[in-house]
Amino acid sequence: MTTAVANPRAGGAGGGTAVAAQARQVVKAYGSGETRVVALDRVDVDIARGAFTAIMGPSGSGKSTLMHCLAGLDIVTSGQIRVGDTEITGLKEKRLTRLRRDHIGFVFQSFNLLPTLTALENITLPMDIAGRRPDRAWLDRVVETVGLRQRLRHRPSELSGGQQQRVAVARALAARPDIIFGDEPTGNLDSRAGAEVLGFLRRSVDELGQTMVMVTHDPVAAAYADRVLYLADGRLVDEMLRPTAEMVLDRMKAFDTLGRVS
Numbered sequence: 537m538t539t540a541v542a543n544p545r546a547g548g549a550g551g552g553t554a555v556a557a558q559a560r561q562v563v564k565a566y567g568s569g570e571t572r573v574v575a576l577d578r579v580d581v582d583i584a585r586g587a588f589t590a591i592m593g594p595s596g597s598g599k600s601t602l603m604h605c606l607a608g609l610d611i612v613t614s615g616q617i618r619v620g621d622t623e624i625t626g627l628k629e630k631r632l633t634r635l636r637r638d639h640i641g642f643v644f645q646s647f648n649l650l651p652t653l654t655a656l657e658n659i660t661l662p663m664d665i666a667g668r669r670p671d672r673a674w675l676d677r678v679v680e681t682v683g684l685r686q687r688l689r690h691r692p693s694e695l696s697g698g699q700q701q702r703v704a705v706a707r708a709l710a711a712r713p714d715i716i717f718g719d720e721p722t723g724n725l726d727s728r729a730g731a732e733v734l735g736f737l738r739r740s741v742d743e744l745g746q747t748m749v750m751v752t753h754d755p756v757a758a759a760y761a762d763r764v765l766y767l768a769d770g771r772l773v774d775e776m777l778r779p780t781a782e783m784v785l786d787r788m789k790a791f792d793t794l795g796r797v798s
């Protein structure tokens with residue numbers, strides 16, 4: 537019934553390009569003088585459209601900073617960031633806010649749902665605020681994909697953690713963003729609920745053509761991705777295609793042996 541929505545990607549910014557987001561020679565430094573910290577050190581990366589990318593690396597290696605820079609939440613010190621066809625470095629805050637609102641979705645570790653609203657109201661809230669009408673057929677398909685049909689009238693307190701995160705995923709998907717960023721989206725969930733949410737993120741890539749980028753420490757979570765990027769000391773040091781949890785774990789152990797964990 538929901539297969540009628542044939543091309544969910546049509547109409548997005550830069551919909552024709554194979555790269556959803558791109559970093560070129562990105563440097564991000566915090567502070568100055570003796571307290572200066574280089575969080576990203578000349579990072580080049582292409583995030584493929586319609587793929588699931590995981591970002592891994594030791595604590596403090598720059599994962600969140602890279603995600604925030606790619607999402608236009610943080611301003612780079614030097615280098616360029618493109619989202620779709622738009623060069624975002626140098627954009628004024630107003631245009632950046634609009635770009636984030638219209639083209640980027642977020643899923644955080646804490647679900648960030650409004651307790652007084654039902655699941656459905658939470659899902660459509662960003663569109664309501666933006667004065668956009670939800671596309672009913674698309675919303676239907678999203679609700680179906682994340683398995684929330686029977687829970688739409690429930691408030692967050694009446695839902696399990698996994699279900700709440702599925703509402704947050706549906707909220708991100710509902711606006712049909714060009715790219716969704718997740719910062720440890722399963723960090724607050726037990727392994728069963730985490731697996732469920734990761735399964736839905738995977739489905740949103742496979743069935744809805746969504747582009748997903750997720751920061752994680754968890755090899756099992758990373759194994760849901762098509763590609764894993766490894767950061768160490770603010771640099772992109774390695775990547776892995778079609779990962780399995782064992783492969784990711786082995787790679788992490790190799791990094792440990794090199795003394796790269798902080």
Ligand SMILES: Nc1ncnc2c1ncn2[C@@H]1O[C@H](COP(=O)(O)OP(=O)(O)OP(=O)(O)O)[C@@H](O)[C@H]1O
Nearest residue numbers: 566567573575593594595596597598599600601602
């Ligand atoms: N606002 C800030 N001010 C100063 N330094 C910062 C700031 N944000 C991050 N840093 C520093 O930049 C570096 C990278 O931080 P970042 O949060 O990106 O790492 P991470 O890999 O996401 O770490 P974790 O896995 O612990 O979340 C760290 O050394 C951190 O201390």
